[in-house]
Amino acid sequence: MTPYDALVAPFVEFDFMRRALVGSLALSVGSAPIGVFLMLRRMSLAGDAMAHAILPGAAVGFLVAGLSLPAMTIGGLAAGVAVAVLAGLLTRTSVLKEDAALAAFYLLSLALGVTLVSLKGSNVDLLNVLFGSVLALDDDALFLLAGVSSLTLLTLAALYRSLVLECVDPGFLASVSRSGGPTHFVFLGLVVLNLVAGFQALGTLLSVGIMMLPAASAAFWSARLSGMFVAAIAVGALASLFGLLGSYHTGVPSGPAIVLAAGALYLVSIAFGASAGLVWRLLPARRHRAA
Template structure:
């Protein structure tokens, strides 16, 4: 049991770094996934994850695989796409989801083109799928800082954010905080995607955000419970993915997301709140 579960982290520093980075990322990103799900914006998270790619690619073009350059570029690109899609949705006939989809496709193609022109296939794979086993001190500090900022901001805007997700009309009738809260929420989503980009790349970063959140929805109706379960699910997926990667020789980033996907499928089948088994189980007479 020691060799199976503990030895990989006890014997190898890169595994410990990957574990710390993945856990920190789960603590910050999974709650964002819960609120995206409650707002019916799950696919928006995926679009935003791809939107940071051209900014990160420009940072790569300027400074190579430089953490500060790629982080700043990705952050600027993500915020810019969020703002542009909102403007397009308000001044044209396009809805916000269509505007985001258009920007997402352009961003993905542009980012891949930029990286391919400057770097090799290895560099492109690094940008698209991340290198969770190669996290250094700077990357860990960045992810931990984003997580700390996320938790602190959520503590400040939690009540209006929950209202804005569940009943925005009521929030508008009693307060003018809806707009600023929504912008703060989008900024946190972009920040966590930028942090996830360092470990999982632009294609997989949204996985650690949305899959644990979707799994948590099958276990509870309580928002606080969903936040806690989503965070726990992200941590479990990180541990299981890293261990599976170590013992089976699979790529670590995809292994983490596959572990989160398995957790989602188990929740889909066995979850007591809307899971498949609950629908298949015979109900008692007059049972709701």
């Protein structure tokens, strides 16, 4: 097999592969920076909780209209926003921390969503909802992914200073501005929006993978926030490319293949990352001992 056959031909010959690649790249551009902020805010697991929170709403959309993109998107967005708001209010009005509140809602949401889908759908429908079908993206899904990514980047640019201050010193932000609370809720809204978009391609169980694994990898490539954004998007794009190619050549489901590729790049980043990779951190010590 020539390099052309292995790397290029699948995207030249098959329209569904091109659509899957475009959709995955759009998802990476929007989700990866969100993942970086989640990681800096020590909310990495909150992304996973929110991914499951959208399931009941998507399930209601499925019950009403079947595997309909608009219905499941609206339902998932409504459920995700509701859980984010409820968790935020519960955190601010009780002794419960935000991670605990999200964990409780996440468990309830996952069980309720699976139950609702099972009431009407088959096992195949349930698998599509949980794991997505990136190879079946149509024009509407691509427009949704592109629109969400564009809106995410514009919103992050507008709120950049407040988001960075909230990550570094939320107490200082609260003392000089009242924007901390609204910024937090807008950010949670972006998390939900990107997870709903990722749900179309990777399902509720895997959409958080393309958000958090590239972000975690980026921490090993740059110590600067701007560099982490670039690295996270690059890792997400490479994971999309290699995952789709691996799925095409091996027959592995494409959604899990993309997340596995992101996981493999994460392991590579841990070892060889230019900023904090283990190899580069060990080399100076070895030279010192040799001297």
